[in-house]
Amino acid sequence: MKTVDNVLKEAILNGLYDKDKNNGNEFFSPQLVSNDQENKIWFTLRQELLSTTSFTWAVAFISENMLVPFKLVMSELAKKGISGTLITGTYLGFNSPKVFKELMKIPNLKVRISEEAGFHAKGYIFNHEDYQTILIGSANFTRSALLKNCEWGLKVTSHENGQLVQEVNNQIQSTFTTSIPLTNSWIREYGKNWQPIKKTAMHLVNNQKENILPNKMQKAALNNLAALVNENAKRALVVSATGTGKTYLGAFAVREYQPKKFLYLVHREQIAKKSLESFYKVIGGKREDYGLLTGNKHDFNKKYLFGTIQTLSQDKVLAELEPKEFDYILIDEAHRVAAPTYQKILEHFTPKFLLGMTATPERMDKQNIYEVFDYHLAYEIRLKDALNEQMLTPFHYVGVEDYTVGDEIITETSKLKDLVAEKRVDYVLKQLDYYGYCGKKAKGLVFCSRQEEARKLAELFTQAEHPAQALTNEDSQKKRVEVTKKLENGELEYIFTVDLFNEGIDIPSLNQIVMLRNTQSSIIFIQQLGRGLRKFPGKDYVTVIDFLGNYKNNYLIPIALNGDKSRDKDKLVRESKLPQVIDVSTINFTEVASQRILDSLEKIKLDSMRELKKSYEDLKAKLGRAPLLYDFYQYGTTAPTVFAKNHLLAHYGDFLKKMGENVELTDYQSSVLSFVTKELLFGKRPHELLLLESYLGKEKVSEASYLQLLEGKNCYVNDAVLESVDKVLSLEFFDVKQGKTTKKEQYGNVPLVEKRGKYYLFSSQLLQALSDNQQFKDLFNDVIKTGLALSKEYNSDQQFTLYKQYDRKDVCRLLNWPKDVSAPMYGYRVGEKETPIFITYQKDSKKKRNARYHNTLENGHSLRWYTRTPRHIDSDEVKRLLNTKDMKLHLFVKQSDAAGKEFYYLGTADIQKDSVKEEKIGLKQKSTVGMNLILKHPLNQAIYDLLFS
Known part of the structure; x- marks a missing residue:
């Protein structure tokens, strides 16, 4: 196994000397960090924070509107006993007194004030066990700089004895020595003379x-x-x-x-x-x-x-x-x-x-x-569009775990005495104070689950010197107006309610939205969130604090926040585990809260017939007709692939029939629709779809025109691909026994397309079916149109797209193998020139067969992998793997068996020759051959967090 020292050397040479001759490493290689559609400077800082042992930042400007997500990360670090130091200053009066007050709330952050004139530094230093990472550039710790602006930062990793690191550390130490600790008395003195930075006249005119x-x-x-x-x-x-x-x-x-x-x-x-x-x-x-x-x-x-x-x-x-x-x-x-x-x-x-x-x-x-x-x-x-267009006030959502006493977690059925317990109220108040709000005084709207709870909590908040009042549907319109005015003029800090403020009542000055209840539906969640998003003078952001108990509907939260109606479980897992940004609004979960969402998601069947029927009826109501698959794609509702993955459905026509639509198909037509839906709709290779599309209205297509079409669509083309397309559309690829029948027989046993000389021909049976049945033709065309739309998510000029998901059958097809041999493949299959390797990183049970293999990822770059047992160095399979010239290894990884059949493609890998050795594993100590696989494309941060963290 490579040491950190070796990996660092290779990474530095790759980044600063020759990118082609040395192995890089996403975590260690020098790199430019900036804001784009996928990556944000904040994501880099966040990940470094989550993996650091301590840190020191020297940052001149800090804005209050970026402190909420920072506080959440710091609360997670506090649980691990990790702290840091922040050196900032008073240059140009940019940092407000309130910013300093908010920083004082973070117990594991030591804040120092530089007394150097013109202190304008922007450096972030992270200490790890064997190395340091430094990010220096143009970005201050402000919302715009870390999420949106065109900013450049250079990220460098080195040993502590590296010259650059030494110079930075010396400078930091010098600045630290000449700085003074931040105290409440210092903040009071600073506030006496501080004046807020005035906005430009042009900005004021535009606002008007x-x-x-x-x-x-x-x-x-x-x-x-x-x-x-x-x-x-x-x-x-x-x-x-x-x-x-x-x-x-x-x-x-x-x-x-x-x-x-x-x-x-x-x-x-x-x-x-x-x-x-x-x-x-x-x-x-x-x-x-x-x-x-x-x-x-x-x-x-x-x-x-x-x-x-x-x-x-x-x-x-x-x-x-x-x-x-x-x-x-x-x-x-x-x-x-x-x-x-x-x-x-x-x-x-x-x-x-x-x-x-x-x-x-x-x-x-x-x-x-x-x-x-x-x-x-x-x-x-919609909400997401409005935020991207700056039509609403940005928000910082923080999902935190609700109060827990021993093993007792708040649920939908918790007793009132637990909901209004003194310790829970103290916990809630501490969280509200810690995450704060924009402005001088809290103006919060708290959504509860019961009217008695709302009234009692309002009473307890008032007793704790946070004036509050409850409003329910039992209160008159006059009282609602009176209480709302009290909040607006500062007599109250909080209004407690039960769904009363979902719509129709606006309090633009709201700066906190608090969820102390189970999420009943994504519609209600968005209505309640929307109460705080109206623009208001001086309101730069809204803090949304959601207390997540052990609720069965927690999975609705990422659906609502991201406007995600796809019912794609893999997508929802990503949205629950990884930080999300909508323009400059951020979505953040504590580790426990994230796990509660994942637990909830695991128990719900998003693609059940009941759920699909609801989605279908919603879209039908919107269109005034029965929707097709392309309608679901176009309107961003249920992902078309969800219908294709559903084992209860042969194809979408089958679904329409279950919905009461009059769909008449022959057995052959149903078989053909099943084939194009189950095998081609996902768009992971557009070649077959493009050939089928080019046929419509024709009897044959020349090979020359097909090649011209592929090249025009920037699709990779070679003899092996063309032969693979032939075998897929002739159904030969599926001529493999599965029980009593083959997939070829299930798909009609008749080729859709046959290659004759220099021409591709539709089968006469398919042509007749398209001519005889308009319903079949519409459904057939719908799959092709939708599949081609979905194919845009993949790089058509490559076999596989980095970080996209594939199952074993997809891999057999995209490797141009003549048959679908995915069933007996298991963990890998050594081919003549290409070998796919499938790794399940986390084992669900020690009793499972694959639990004997201890795959480990080192430094985001090197993955320890083992052959099946029994295998030896001189086994034929191992010799072919190690000695075949130019053998290409394709690496596919999923986090656990719970993730389903699909694996993320992590690119190609090389075998580290000096790491290959025979090992004994399992209770019976069977022989296997272990080796390090060195990724040619070191993992980016998001995929690392998703699969390996």
């Missing part, structure tokens, strides 16, 4: 204009609405995340339409009044043209009328208004239109145009909102 001019996404929505109006559409729906300017978008749309008389319909008088003011800002005109239809206010003759559903649905009010009274009606919170009061109003009026606006069209009461608006979805602005 944002409320008057439509933003980028509003412009797109307005264009789509105008197109629908020009096409004589009568109704349309806009889906717009909370806080993205729904009201202003409506005002812009009405201004463009120029109705003779307009009605704005909403469910609360407070919102009606606010909306009137917003419309007046945008449309202007005479103030007397604007009126209300709420309570005792009946301004029937106004041009722009803003009414509540409660008032307008009254018979005496409707009697005063003609069916054609309004030529334009806008319904806010349009997901409510299925309610009888709304239906009563819609049945009375016949406007020229009806516009619905909502943040959450997916209803849990099964009502189809899209149908009401004639399936005209004018535009959709």
Whole structure:
């Protein structure tokens, strides 16, 4: 096994001398660190923190808006007894007094203040057992620098006796010596003269204009609405995340339409009044043209009328208004239109145009909102899009474990006495204080699971000198307004509620959202999160603190936060284990909280027929027709591959039939659909799909035109690939016994395509089926179209795409082997020139066969691997593996058997010759040959965390 010393030497030579002659190492090689779509400087700092024994940072500028994710990592380090030192300063007054106060909350961080004039350093030093890592560059510890800006940092790893490390350490020591410790008294003195940095006049002007001019996404929505109006559409729906300017978008749309008389319909008088003011800002005109239809206010003759559903649905009010009274009606919170009061109003009026606006069209009461608006979805602005477009206040989400007493963890059935226990309240308050909030005072909204809990916790918070009050659906509208005002003016710090604030009530100044309840659904989670995301002067971010108990629905959290409806379990595992960023918003879990999500995910069957049916019905409601696989791909809902992986379904036509659709297919047609779905839909090699696509409408395709097509699509081409495509589409590849039949027989036993001379020909049976049955043709084309769309996720110019997932059968096909020999392959198969190796890194049970093999990863670069038993150095298989000239080893790894059948491709590897030796393993001490596999592509940080951490 290589020592750290050897690995370091090779890495330094690779990074600074010759990248082709020396083995690099992702962790040790000198490298440039920057922000791009996949990687962030913060991810590098975070990983170094999680693996360090101690650290020292010298950073001039620190922003409060980056401290929340840093605090979570520091809390994890504190559990391991690891601490660090931060040297910062007062240059230009950038660091606010509050930043220093927040840093003081971190118990395992020693903060020093440099007294050097013009201290402007940006260096991060991490100590490890045998080496040090240094990152020096342009990035201060600010949200923009670590997540978004164009910043450059040079990351270098060396022994402590390295010259560069010595110089940096000497400089750090000198700076440390001339610095002073941060204390509360120092912060008080600093705060007396500190002045916040003033924003530029241009920035202020732009902010003022944002409320008057439509933003980028509003412009797109307005264009789509105008197109629908020009096409004589009568109704349309806009889906717009909370806080993205729904009201202003409506005002812009009405201004463009120029109705003779307009009605704005909403469910609360407070919102009606606010909306009137917003419309007046945008449309202007005479103030007397604007009126209300709420309570005792009946301004029937106004041009722009803003009414509540409660008032307008009254018979005496409707009697005063003609069916054609309004030529334009806008319904806010349009997901409510299925309610009888709304239906009563819609049945009375016949406007020229009806516009619905909502943040959450997916209803849990099964009502189809899209149908009401004639399936005209004018535009959709979801939470993730809105954050990326800076339409909302960024958030820092921290998922922490809920309070635990011994082995007792909070669950859905926990007794009230446990939920309001003194120790739990103390724990919650400590977490809220530690992670903090933006601004001078906490303005938090706390979601609880029960009304008694909300009332009692509000009482206990108040007793702890954190004024709080509970609001439930038993409280009057007047009281809700009063309590909300108390929070806004600082009389209260927290409002405790049970789902009351999911929608419709806005407190823009909120700076903390606290979840003290089980996540009931992703819809409700987003509604509650959205309460804090409205922009507000001085609010730079929102802290979202989620206390995760042992809840069965924890798996919904990454689904909601990432807007991930794919039902792809592998994707959700990645989102639960790895740090996520949406623009400059961050998603962070403690290790325990992450594990609780993974435990919850393990128990749920995301691809059950019940779940797939729900997803199907949701999309059907949106489209107004039965969706195809490509619709699921296009609208970002259930991943099409989930249907293909489901063992209860032969193909998507089979699923449609189970959903009650009239699908008539012959046995042969069903077999063909099963083949293209199960084998080609995943798009891991587009070659077969491109050939099938080029056939549609033709009887034959020349080899020359097919080659030209492949080259035009930048697909790798050689004789072996072409022969493999022939064997797959002729079904010869699947002519392998599986029980009583072969896969070839299951797929119809008739070649789809046959190569004759210089031409490819569709089988006459397939041509006849495509001609006779339009349903079959549509389903066949749908698989091809969807498969080609999915193939864009892979590099078509290579056999395998680094860090993508493959199962053993995929590997047999992509290695161009003549038959699918995946069943007897197990851990590896030595080929003539290529050998795939499959490794399950963590063994689920010592009793399992593979638990005898102790695969270990050294330094993210070298993996210890063993042949099957019994094997010796002179075994034929081992000799072929070691002595075949230019043998290419393909390495595939999954973390555990629980991860399913697919392995991540880690690239090719070389055998370290001097590491090969016979070893005895297992209880019976059978012979195996062990060796080190040196990765040609050292692991990136994300895949290392996912598979090996």
